Amino acid sequence: MRHIVVVGASAAGLAAAETLRRQGHDGTLTLVGDEPLAPYDRPPLSKQVLAAEWEPDRLALRTAGDLAGLDLDLRLGVAATGMRLADGAVELADGSTLPYDGLIVATGVRPRRVSGEGGHVLRTLDDAVRLRERLTPGRRLVVVGAGFLGAEAAAVAWRLGCEVTLLEPAPVPLAHAVGTEVGQVLTRAHLERGVNLRCGATVAEVTGDGVRLADGELVEADEVLVAVGSRPNTDWLEGSGLTVGDGVVCDEYCRAARDVYAAGDVARWYNPLFGQSMRIEHRTNAAEQGMAAARNLLNPDARKPFAPVPYFWSDQYDMKIQAYGYLRGHGEVAVVEGDLNERRFVAAYRTGDRLAGALAVGMPPKVIRQWRQAIASGANWREAVGAGEVQIS
Amino acid sequence: MKVELEAEKCVASGQCVLAAMDVFDQDDDGIAILLDEQPAAEHLDGVREAVAICPAAAIRLVDQ
Numbered sequence: 333m334r335h336i337v338v339v340g341a342s343a344a345g346l347a348a349a350e351t352l353r354r355q356g357h358d359g360t361l362t363l364v365g366d367e368p369l370a371p372y373d374r375p376p377l378s379k380q381v382l383a384a385e386w387e388p389d390r391l392a393l394r395t396a397g398d399l400a401g402l403d404l405d406l407r408l409g410v411a412a413t414g415m416r417l418a419d420g421a422v423e424l425a426d427g428s429t430l431p432y433d434g435l436i437v438a439t440g441v442r443p444r445r446v447s448g449e450g451g452h453v454l455r456t457l458d459d460a461v462r463l464r465e466r467l468t469p470g471r472r473l474v475v476v477g478a479g480f481l482g483a484e485a486a487a488v489a490w491r492l493g494c495e496v497t498l499l500e501p502a503p504v505p506l507a508h509a510v511g512t513e514v515g516q517v518l519t520r521a522h523l524e525r526g527v528n529l530r531c532g533a534t535v536a537e538v539t540g541d542g543v544r545l546a547d548g549e550l551v552e553a554d555e556v557l558v559a560v561g562s563r564p565n566t567d568w569l570e571g572s573g574l575t576v577g578d579g580v581v582c583d584e585y586c587r588a589a590r591d592v593y594a595a596g597d598v599a600r601w602y603n604p605l606f607g608q609s610m611r612i613e614h615r616t617n618a619a620e621q622g623m624a625a626a627r628n629l630l631n632p633d634a635r636k637p638f639a640p641v642p643y644f645w646s647d648q649y650d651m652k653i654q655a656y657g658y659l660r661g662h663g664e665v666a667v668v669e670g671d672l673n674e675r676r677f678v679a680a681y682r683t684g685d686r687l688a689g690a691l692a693v694g695m696p697p698k699v700i701r702q703w704r705q706a707i708a709s710g711a712n713w714r715e716a717v718g719a720g721e722v723q724i725s
Numbered sequence: 726m727k728v729e730l731e732a733e734k735c736v737a738s739g740q741c742v743l744a745a746m747d748v749f750d751q752d753d754d755g756i757a758i759l760l761d762e763q764p765a766a767e768h769l770d771g772v773r774e775a776v777a778i779c780p781a782a783a784i785r786l787v788d789q
Contacts, residue, residue, distance in 0.1 A: 347777055347778075350777060351777070354773065373781070373782055375736070375780065375781075377777050390734075392782075393782045394782070395785075452787060519736075567729060583765045615780040616738060616778060616780045619777055619779075619780070620778055622761075623774075623777055625780070643738060643740070645736055645737070645780075647736075652737060652755070654737070654738070696755075697737065697739050697742075697751040697753075697755045698751075700739070700755075701739060701742070701743075704743075
């Protein structure tokens with residue numbers, strides 16, 4: 333292949349570009365990013381950056397020297413606006429057209445919003461810096477959405493001395509992801525610190541004075557953070573010839589079409605380890621999938637299915653939450669190590685007759701790794717969990 | 726080749742141990758530990774994998 337184009341210059345795109353070079357691609361390698369910044373890391377945005385513990389320059393994913401060593405045709409600050417599969421070309425916002433022999437789509441996601449003006453979102457470095465300038469002691473912050481991002485931001489704002497309200501439409505935060513009981517235990521960390529958590533609160537719009545709920549009540553705020561999930565950046569692929577359906581639809585090789593692959597938050601692919609199609613918005617998946625897509629693009633005759641055990645972590649107050657596997661849609665949760673109420677535990681998740689995932693708080697790495705290994709080996713639920721578990725749902 | 730680990734950035738994911746268990750370990754809090762600063766050639770592919778998948782970009786492999 334002479335010319336490979338990678339669209340998206342964050343974790344997945346960078347991993348793809350590095351892998352292409354390491355695997356011997358010596359033709360032109362174009363990396364396109366809509367932000368003007370060199371590839372940077374996003375998880376610290378809702379943690380150390382929001383807390384003003386880290387300056388933005390610590391987020392660089394690679395040094396300038398390492399990037400230069402990749403010999404990239406780097407197009408930063410310019411979005412891709414279109415793609416034509418039939419012509420093998422990508423169009424950019426500056427009017428240029430990039431013909432490709434191989435393409436990797438890694439355009440990520442953007443935050444969902446709610447009606448109204450003036451709320452913050454938290455996806456880019458600009459977003460994080462803008463919000464952190466406002467989080468001074470005594471300010472009233474309302475966070476719309478008590479998912480992992482909202483919960484992390486709430487924890488940081490509380491530590492900075494803000495008066496924090498978390499609004500969540502569901503009865504229990506995170507219940508759809510981690511189960512009701514685990515969701516309740518994780519939520520208690522906010523309540524103990526005096527964060528005002530309001531469940532069953534549906535937001536109608538962000539106003540100049542705060543947030544208007546569906547029942548008409550105004551929740552007053554100095555700042556509002558909207559953290560209600562995200563949607564894949566696939567608008568630019570409309571009419572491209574690629575199949576889009578909550579992400580770029582790929583097979584188990586991360587292949588969307590001939591010589592076109594997708595990776596990271598934007599990719600919906602079939603994970604053979606779990607026997608289902610998934611789209612994963614986790615930092616580690618971005619890198620792993622970027623690497624897998626690059627390898628398969630360069631070596632189609634020796635392609636390998638991408639069958640990872642997804643992993644994510646979340647830092648909230650003194651809690652480090654770590655999860656392996658695919659927890660969504662689980663049918664049963666059991667505490668298999670530690671004690672839920674002490675917030676030192678491993679919870680195992682069953683889907684069908686399999687161990688599909690495990691979530692740990694405050695447990696040593698060796699314990700967590702054993703559970704990861706069991707998930708990776710496709711362990712049967714009964715055999716993995718044994719008789720000693722405490723079933724909680 | 727020399728491995729550099731910036732433990733302060735580590736998020737305790739343990740991905741490096743999965744990629745190169747002869748070169749990395751974790752302490753009781755999960756923070757990565759460098760076992761071998763100058764790993765033998767046979768471990769370098771694993772280290773490169775660790776560099777690429779470390780979710781904190783805390784590992785570098787540098788020429789000496």
